[in-house]
Amino acid sequence: MTLAGAAPRTGDGTRPVPAVVTTSKSPSYALRAEAHRLGARWGLPVVERHRGSVAAARGSAATALVCTSEGLVAESARGRLSFHQGTAAKRLRTVRHGGTDPLVRAGELRPGDRVLDATLGLGRDALVAAWAVGAGGQVFGIEADLVLAVLADAGFAGPVPRPGSAPVRVRHGDSRQVLTAMAAAGEHVDVVLLDPMFTDPRASDHGFALAREHTVPTPLTPTWIELARAVARRRVVVTAERARPWFADAGLERLEGTRSGRWFRAPGGVS
Ligand SMILES: C[S@@+](CC[C@H](N)C(=O)[O-])C[C@H]1O[C@@H](n2cnc3c(N)ncnc32)[C@H](O)[C@@H]1O
Incomplete structure (x- = not known):
């Protein structure tokens, strides 16, 4: 549990999935690889996007983490969130x-x-x-x-x-x-x-x-x-x-x- 051993928590299959990982539409090979890397790192399911909507990819999860060419975006029913410097x-x-x-x-x-x-x-x-x-x-x-x-x-x-x-x-x-x-x-x-x-x-x-x-x-x-x-x-x-x-x-x-x-x-x- 200490910092030296810090590792992301992985899904244990017993709780509802808080998020899925997907990509923007028609993703490049690199974006798909990034989605799979993220999914594996954080123990989250990866949903292939193809041409469907983010909402469809999200399914029953509250949030879809969408790998895009501009970076990672979290999309929920309430809006989109990404990392930026802000204040x-x-x-x-x-x-x-x-x-x-x-x-x-x-x-x-x-x-x-x-x-x-x-x-x-x-x-x-x-x-x-x-x-x-x-x-x-x-x-x-x-x-x-x-x-x-x-x-x-x-x-x-x-x-x-x-x-x-x-x-x-x-x-x-x-x-x-x-x-x-x-x-x-x-x-x-x-x-x-x-x-x-x-x-x-x-x-x-x-x-x-x-x-x-x-x-x-x-x-x-x-x-x-x-x-x-x-x-x-x-x-x-x-x-x-x-x-x-x-x-x-x-x-x-x-x-x-x-x-x-x-x-x-x-x-x-x-x-
Ligand atoms: C006010 S925000 C922090 C903002 C941050 N200092 C910044 O500059 O962006 C508080 C954050 O602490 C997280 N948090 C609350 N309880 C926590 C806990 N017990 N352990 C770790 N994080 C916690 C919340 O989810 C929230 O994201």
């Missing part, structure tokens, strides 16, 4: 031009760091972290939703991350379990990020709204912070709509000087 584009411009970013500041991120993003989503924070820690660093991303994990994994392997960024290794799963296993194995990182879903959807990053149908609403709890601190050497960085009464006991304090006031951090618990 990270502006943040990356700012830090590249010497400005500050709340994640970089809160985590005191520096070249060579190992960062664990325990709520990866579509990887905007991870893109910023990967650039900040540079090619000599490492970023691990854990995402509880399979479709988001597959999209992010494909996205990080594509052209979006800036040259000189750290590689981002994506794993599908519950980061509370991963953190527990890491602590038991004595495995550490420099910084852990927790950016869980806000309870008020209006408070979420606007660019993340489309992804909402896929997200898992794990509540932020003292236990999650404690698990993260048991693995972080320097900092646990947390976002929240507002400070909770238990934040001080969990070691969390607000990062001063941000416009949103939603960034908090606690010291790492590993000496």
Whole structure:
């Protein structure tokens, strides 16, 4: 279960299939090969598209992951979703031009760091972290939703991350379990990020709204912070709509000087 052994979860045949993999119409040989590679990697069925609709290929699955010449697209009855920089584009411009970013500041991120993003989503924070820690660093991303994990994994392997960024290794799963296993194995990182879903959807990053149908609403709890601190050497960085009464006991304090006031951090618990 630890990061070193991180591997995508495969379908076990006992649960409904959350997604199928298919291609755009009349696919090239390369696109079909890519669909089969993805299906094998994530344990998802591959549906040959031929000339039919995506909805037909999707069948009873909620989502079709469609390999296209422009990259991977997740299509559900509610819309299409793909990996792109979103709000990270502006943040990356700012830090590249010497400005500050709340994640970089809160985590005191520096070249060579190992960062664990325990709520990866579509990887905007991870893109910023990967650039900040540079090619000599490492970023691990854990995402509880399979479709988001597959999209992010494909996205990080594509052209979006800036040259000189750290590689981002994506794993599908519950980061509370991963953190527990890491602590038991004595495995550490420099910084852990927790950016869980806000309870008020209006408070979420606007660019993340489309992804909402896929997200898992794990509540932020003292236990999650404690698990993260048991693995972080320097900092646990947390976002929240507002400070909770238990934040001080969990070691969390607000990062001063941000416009949103939603960034908090606690010291790492590993000496
Ligand atoms: C607000 S989003 C994160 C956005 C991300 N920081 C970004 O910059 O794109 C929260 C994400 O955490 C995921 N999540 C919720 N509970 C989780 C858990 N226990 N383990 C891993 N991921 C989880 C949700 O599915 C969602 O995609």
